[in-house]
Amino acid sequence: MPRQAKRNQDIQAPAIPGAKQGTCITVRDQGPVRYLDSNALHESLEFPRSQYRKLAIILAIAIALSVAVVVAYNTSVMQDVSRTQALVNEAISRDVSLDLPVMKNYVGKSNEDMLKNFSKDGYVIYDNSNEEDRNVDGFDVFKIATDMDPDTAAAAYQQGIDTMSDVDQARYLAGSWRFIVSRANDVELRLRYADFDAVDAQSAIQYAMESQGFDDAKLTDIAEDTMGNKNLSGSFKSGKKTYEYTISTCDLSQVYEIEGAPDDAQFVGIKVTVAS
Secondary structure (H helix, E strand, O other): OOOOOOEEEEEEOOOOOOOOOOOEEEEEEEOOEEEEOHHHHHOOOOOOHHHHHHHHHHHHHHHHHHHHHHHHHHHHHHHHHHHHHHHHHHHHOOOOOOOOOOHHHOOOOOHHHHHHHHHHOOOOEEEOOOHHHHHOOOEEEEEOOOOOOHHHHHHHHHHOHHHOOHHHHHHHHOOOEEEEEEOOOOOEEEEEEEEOOOOOHHHHHHHHHHHHOOOOOOHHHOEEOOOOOEEEEEEEEEOOEEEEEEEEEEEHHHOOOOOOOOOOOEEEEEEEEEOO
16 A cells, blocks of 8 residues: 655634634644644633623622622621520529638638538538549539539539530539638638629629628739739638638639620639648
């Protein structure tokens, strides 16, 4: 069979969207193989003007749907926030009192006598002590709010307040306090609670002073530490011993982030130790 001669020929380009009409692609035959010249493929493509209107409509629909989704999401979030704030406000507005224990009445007592005093004073207590507390001969208890079911509250405190929802944190903090005793170095008593009625640190400290009968210190002596906590210290005598106390307070939000809690709510700690 005679060898086929080399030849070039132009053929009409197939319909390529966006390609210029009339563009030709050169084809070179060499025997049974056909080689396409790709130069035409490097030409710029132009989007057909007739498609711009359709594209604009599609973009408008996509933008409208995106806006609708964002608005719906934000609305849902705002409704959830408002609902949470209302429930938190309801939880902290319950008719329950902190009814703080007077720490002067507990110094110098054994653990057993302290626990008996709690019962005598009408407190319903959840024992939160762990093995570490027992090792230093102390204890760790929560006072359960008067409107709480003791078993339900005990299970909640065992779970940990910081693991609860905003509403449950408010519910279990209101009308409750925590009393911790450590005897690792002589004796140390700590009382911790959330003051939702405070309007600032000074009012929280004043309430703590009045509840404990501390009258030897003045509010003008309130100091601020490097962490921004407000502190007031003093002393009192019980029996033959002198005890030192410190009232510390900080914004509740630094300890518990509760959506809907008053901005001025304070977290208060009272520590009592034997004077050195």
